[in-house]
Amino acid sequence: RALGAGPVKRFFRVGLPMARPAIAAATAIVMMETVSDFGAVSFFSVQTLTTGIFSTWLEGGNRGGAAQIASVVLIAVLVLVGLEKKSRGQVRFYHLSRQHRAVVPLVLPGWRGWLAGALCAVPLAVGFLLPVGVFLSHALDASGLWSDPGLMRALVNTLFVGGAAAVMTVVAALFMVYGVRMTGRRLPVLLLPVTTIGYAAPGAVLGVGILFPLSGLDHMIANAVEAATGRDIGLILTGTAFAVIFAYFVRFFAIAQGAIDAAFGRVTPSLAFAARSLGEGPGGTLRRVYLPLIRGSLGTALLLVFVDSVKELPATLLLRPFNFNTLATRVYEKASLEQISQAAPAALMVIAVGLVAVLMLRRRETH
Template sequence: MHGIAIINPAFEALSTHGDSFTHIKETVLTDYVINTVLLMAAVGFLVLLIGIPLAWLIANCEFWGKRFFNWALVLPLAMPAYLVAYTYTDLLDYAGPIQITLRDWFGWTSINDYWFFDIRSLSGAAIMLSLVLYPYVYLMVRASFLEQNATLTHAARVLGKSPFKCFMQVSLPLARTAIIASCALAMMESMADFATVNYFAVSTLTTAVYDTWLGHYDLASAAKLSAIMVMGIFVLLFLEQLQKGRQKNSNDAKVSQQTLSYKLSTKQTVLAVSFCSLILFLAFIVPVVILLQYAFHYFEQSWTTEVFDFALNSAGIALITALLALVLSLILNYSYRVKPTKAQSFSLKVASSGYAIPGTVMAIGVLIPLTFLDTQINDMAVWMGLSAPGLLLSGTVIAIIFAHLVRFIAIANKTLESSYEKISPSLDMVSKTMGTNGVNLLRKVHIPLIRKSALVAALLIFVESMKELPAALLLRPFDFQTLPTYVYQFASDEQLELAALGAILIVLVGLIPLLVLNRSIDAK
């Protein structure tokens, strides 16, 4: 079912005509593609510009405040991009407090009297997305810096290289795999984003899929647009795998007994703390403060039993998704461990490809097979003389859970796969000689060794599922809300103050798993 959900958009695109697609292709498709590519490129550039310096400072430098920034710089990942976009729009828009203050100070009377950055633009969307996606680069590249052999940099220093040249010529090339992988992940997330670009009125392929499906009720044309997005995703994945194949570093880039640490001077410390503080302030503190202010002032209007119900809906879906993903991933990885055949390897790769697929595309891929199954179930019920049960799968939360499962099981697969690689095969051999096989081998040997990684994977899946908006927006049953759809409903109507409480709940849920993940990286 996982593979069917992924290839269904392409199959639907090839097998059906799509009434709106011809018109879209002749008029606005080029603009959709160009905007999507520009957005991805801008986000890729900005996350590298922010994430790499932060990763190097925290991994290889000693300065005042490092321990605080080590975990604090991860916090923006708990913020959905659309929440940051909503708060900064309220802050920077023409009717926002900053522009009002500037007009009062300088006596300006209209927008024609001065220039101000237009937050509702493609560049504004790129900045908003970069502020919440840079932690991908920060986490992965920092881990790569920590794993590098410090003797290589020490040797370069002995040869007269400055710390900056050591960074550019030694540390950076050795971290190339992590840099490209994290950048590709951020770019794929930017392609998948719907709420931010839709709120800023930036037309991308994701918004086109949503508008074509729900606006024109043309699923076939939406599938054709989705197929274009899937092709772009596979191009990114291919380029990432290509550079991995060319990476020749092996044991020379692994952890050594020596540590690499630069003690910064007072001036350098001020610059480092200022840079870290600026990023944290813009990406996390400003949005959280604005949301807390709204939540406090509008608590009576925004807090209802419905908010609690929506939180339970989101938590229930996220919990079920996390548990199912963990169990299925454990089965797949254990099966490959016991019998590493090509078929098992292929199954793992297919199961790990869903995370690259945007939520809007995944919704189409999930809806088609579930609708087919619903039709078969209803036909069978009628044939047996029973009343048709209706939309048991495609019209219930099962569709949302299935979409989340297909998309986020990749997180569990990658995490458990990495943990299994660290378990020596000799442990399996010894266990088997002592009569421990099958389920007992998994329960008594493997699970205790991968328990920490499994917990991190489950927590991350829970957070991602709690934040996921497009799939829930497209697949939710009638009159069913989750926290993201509830927040989006009010924010899209320019009523962020009423959605602030729900937004704070989303952020709070995401903080604990991120802190656990951050500590696990430092413990390596």
């Protein structure tokens, strides 16, 4: 501004070049989510690689072909992840003076402010208010659907698998992050990010990758038990909700690991050193020093994993047992049959879970 640059020139000469790495990273993330999506593209009959996995396997009965398509999708996602990491690694922040001042928002006067507000309201209106309004209209027209036994079973199943996956994921991430920090060795630190690949992989790819080995292990266990006892216990891994919970665990481990690792990083190491000098072992240090300090972050991780588990569709469709529905699969099934009124209650429940999570996280940030 001191050199006479106007708003447009400042945007193209200063703001846009500075934001280029962030824009590239955001573009890669959006592309990954688009590649991973199944529900929307399937509903609108758009043929993608993700829908190809389902049609090749479930309709064509070709498991090998589905695995090949899944491999192509996984390679594409890994390339996008690499681009996102590279873009994010180029970001640097500098202070030009010793005094750091917070950025003061610029108030746009007159029609500029109204235009900016309207543009920011478009995603909210199109992505939230309009769909919720449509679902509310259908749900109010058929109020008796709220007491449908199928809806209640889907709700119970969702709470069960989502809650179990959230608890299992957070507990495992807690011990893994703490163990890596306690060892202090370079190899575990380098291998820890590998555990987050599941979050980048699409749910359909993850479902294929989990079902093949898990099905073989399941049959081995069933045959061994039958040979030893003469009893057929059935498929206890793929024939129950275990496979779904395990898929959620692998898929969303990165969320819990990231939140817990950041929480550990905010605790000064001197507290752990003091506890160890007073005779506390690793378990006592975790229980009496770290857990009270990171309790809020554990709750946040638990909530985030639960919400993402409630919304997960592709992996659930591939791995669920017979006659096992969650809210997400019920919405998909009813929408596929053009029964929007019957899909509305389950869809509103999924939205409500997400809203409650956002409000709780917002409240935690402000307190």
